Amino acid sequence: MTxxxxxxxxxxxxxxxxxxxxxxxxxxxxLTLSEGETLGIxxxxxxxxxxxxxxxxxLINDPNASFEGEVLYKGRDLMKLSQDQIRxxxxxxxxxxxxxxxxxxxxxxxxxxxxxxxxxxxxxISKQAAHARAIELLTAVGIPQAGDRxxxxxxxxxxxxxxxxxxxxxxxxxxxxxxADEPTTALDVTIQAQILGLIRKLKDEFGTAVVLITHDxxxxxxxxxxxxxxxxxxxxxxxxxxxxxxDPQHPYTWGLLGSIARLDRPKPxxxxxxxxxxxxxxxxxxxxxxxxxxxxxFALCDQRPDxxxxxxxxxxxxxxxxxGQKRELRETTIHPELIEEAT
Amino acid sequence: xxxxxFITRDLVSYSNQGVxxxxxxxxxxxxxxxxVFGAAVLxxxxxxxxxxxxxLLRGTVFDPLLMVVALVGVSAPVFWVGQIANLLSxxxxxxxxxxxxxxxxxxxxFTQSPELWFKGLVIPWITLSLLYIGxxxxxxRANILEVQNEDYVRTARAKGISERRVLLxxxxxxxxxxxxxxxxxxxxxxxxxGALLTEVVFGIHGVGYLTWQALENLDLPTxxxxxxxxxxxxxxxxxxxxxxxAWLDPRIRPT
Numbered sequence: 332m333t334x335x336x337x338x339x340x341x342x343x344x345x346x347x348x349x350x351x352x353x354x355x356x357x358x359x360x361x362l363t364l365s366e367g368e369t370l371g372i373x374x375x376x377x378x379x380x381x382x383x384x385x386x387x388x389x390l391i392n393d394p395n396a397s398f399e400g401e402v403l404y405k406g407r408d409l410m411k412l413s414q415d416q417i418r419x420x421x422x423x424x425x426x427x428x429x430x431x432x433x434x435x436x437x438x439x440x441x442x443x444x445x446x447x448x449x450x451x452x453x454x455x456i457s458k459q460a461a462h463a464r465a466i467e468l469l470t471a472v473g474i475p476q477a478g479d480r481x482x483x484x485x486x487x488x489x490x491x492x493x494x495x496x497x498x499x500x501x502x503x504x505x506x507x508x509x510x511a512d513e514p515t516t517a518l519d520v521t522i523q524a525q526i527l528g529l530i531r532k533l534k535d536e537f538g539t540a541v542v543l544i545t546h547d548x549x550x551x552x553x554x555x556x557x558x559x560x561x562x563x564x565x566x567x568x569x570x571x572x573x574x575x576x577x578d579p580q581h582p583y584t585w586g587l588l589g590s591i592a593r594l595d596r597p598k599p600x601x602x603x604x605x606x607x608x609x610x611x612x613x614x615x616x617x618x619x620x621x622x623x624x625x626x627x628x629f630a631l632c633d634q635r636p637d638x639x640x641x642x643x644x645x646x647x648x649x650x651x652x653x654x655g656q657k658r659e660l661r662e663t664t665i666h667p668e669l670i671e672e673a674t
Numbered sequence: 675x676x677x678x679x680f681i682t683r684d685l686v687s688y689s690n691q692g693v694x695x696x697x698x699x700x701x702x703x704x705x706x707x708x709x710v711f712g713a714a715v716l717x718x719x720x721x722x723x724x725x726x727x728x729x730l731l732r733g734t735v736f737d738p739l740l741m742v743v744a745l746v747g748v749s750a751p752v753f754w755v756g757q758i759a760n761l762l763s764x765x766x767x768x769x770x771x772x773x774x775x776x777x778x779x780x781x782x783x784f785t786q787s788p789e790l791w792f793k794g795l796v797i798p799w800i801t802l803s804l805l806y807i808g809x810x811x812x813x814x815r816a817n818i819l820e821v822q823n824e825d826y827v828r829t830a831r832a833k834g835i836s837e838r839r840v841l842l843x844x845x846x847x848x849x850x851x852x853x854x855x856x857x858x859x860x861x862x863x864x865x866x867x868g869a870l871l872t873e874v875v876f877g878i879h880g881v882g883y884l885t886w887q888a889l890e891n892l893d894l895p896t897x898x899x900x901x902x903x904x905x906x907x908x909x910x911x912x913x914x915x916x917x918x919x920a921w922l923d924p925r926i927r928p929t
Contacts, residue, residue, distance in 0.1 A: 422833040437844055
């Protein structure tokens with residue numbers, strides 16, 4: 332990293348007190364995001380990817396949650412800001428869009444009103460100017476006849492159109508960072524591609540840095556500059572898109588890549604899956620959290636591996652295996668059909 | 675009999691010879707409407723305040739405390755609260771500065787003396803609305819807390835708007851839907867004669883009081899007239915509530 336990053340998360344830990352004990356949802360995550368960059372955060376449900384970014388926005392107001400660590404945005408620690416100060420950043424500096432566009436908009440207000448509300452909260456402009464801005468934004472996100480649609484209610488839009496409205500709303504104050512929490516999970520595949528294309532286009536137009544949270548490697552494959560893979564509340568591998576797709580270091584990443592149906596390879600008889608379930612966040616194992624599901628486990632795995640730059644060039648991974656050994660092993664994990672064919 | 679109620683309007687009471695019941699019901703209506711409207715304003719305002727306060731103070735001791743007070747309000751019978759209020763304001767404490775302003779029991783028409791009308795109704799209003807403040811406050815609190823977890827409330831927070839605005843503009847608006855439907859039912863029932871106990875205790879000669887007298891005397895024509903009057907208001911208020919729904923929730927507006 333040359334300049335100071337736009338957003339820097341340092342050793343963020345989030346835990347929730349529950350009746351059964353303390354759930355460590357995020358166990359020490361560090362991230363950086365530079366201006367205009369797109370960071371993909373990949374992981375399965377419960378891996379802590381959403382909780383991490385919700386904590387950055389300070390949107391978790393569960394009285395049972397406790398937070399540790401620092402979140403530096405333009406040199407200010409967001410975790411230490413007062414409610415009023417963080418409100419000034421939400422929506423203006425850092426905006427967020429959510430998974431389910433069907434429920435993310437308030438059903439009783441016109442979409443234009445909802446966009447104007449945000450604009451007028453952060454900027455001193457007249458109602459008419461805010462309304463004009465709303466129409467402009469709706470046009471930018473590709474809603475036809477935005478001048479009329481601005482007065483419609485959310486239930487008069489389809490899912491894809493609602494997500495476009497959400498994007499328009501998120502970009503209404505030209506934020507530095509857009510956090511997209513599984514923006515396409517609830518949409519049809521054809522609409523998914525449109526929404527991702529839209530995010531890419533607007534990101535370039537507005538110069539916004541994007542954090543894209545997803546469980547779908549396909550989504551980050553053509554959007555993210557860098558990718559962080561999360562497992563059981565920690566980042567287990569992080570690198571450029573190239574690093575992750577062409578030189579993955581962690582057996583969990585291999586598993587994820589291996590479970591993608593690919594058109595450019597012989598069709599496997601059965602799509603590979605990672606055996607087992609992620610560990611309970613109540614009782615995380617002492618050693619590597621992925622150990623129980625990993626096919627390449629050995630003695631050292633009883634100690635927790637640190638996230639280290641073993642490959643070089645900022646490609647971090649948390650696995651004890653030796654690099655040379657990994658490159659050999661992973662071929663069999665990512666492409667099991669190759670073994671099947673050989674036998 | 676229907677003809678005598680609706681067309682010739684000359685149905686005569688069995689027990690009070692010569693009294694025309696339709697006119698008698700009309701004459702009693704202003705008293706009931708005054709009582710119920712005033713109580714309704716009081717209970718809507720107070721219940722919203724209680725509901726919001728309890729939802730905001732969740733996690734502190736004040737939330738359960740408020741809810742217990744509300745439960746007491748729901749549980750206390752109107753006739754008992756009314757009698758105690760009378761006992762204090764008309765009897766033991768009437769001579770003290772606290773209640774010296776209270777006029778004797780009964781209803782003074784607004785047109786006769788607005789001041790007496792108001793003074794005479796203050797205690798009945800409070801008595802009648804207690805039950806509803808408690809009940810509606812509890813319902814509203816539960817609804818607000820439920821809506822607070824909705825995705826669109828999270829979106830509203832992510833927009834950077836103040837907690838206060840999130841609560842008043844986003845959570846409360848959708849929470850009011852249940853509130854309005856309950857209000858329609860209760861308000862209609864009260865206007866239709868459901869405020870009977872309050873009217874009797876405070877000597878307000880409204881429709882409830884009339885119904886009570888008619889029932890005591892088995893005065894069938896009066897019972898008929900008050901019943902039809904009640905049915906009319908229940909239908910009317912429900913129609914108004916339906917319009918209220920459409921105002922609150924655009925999803926049910928016709929397109």
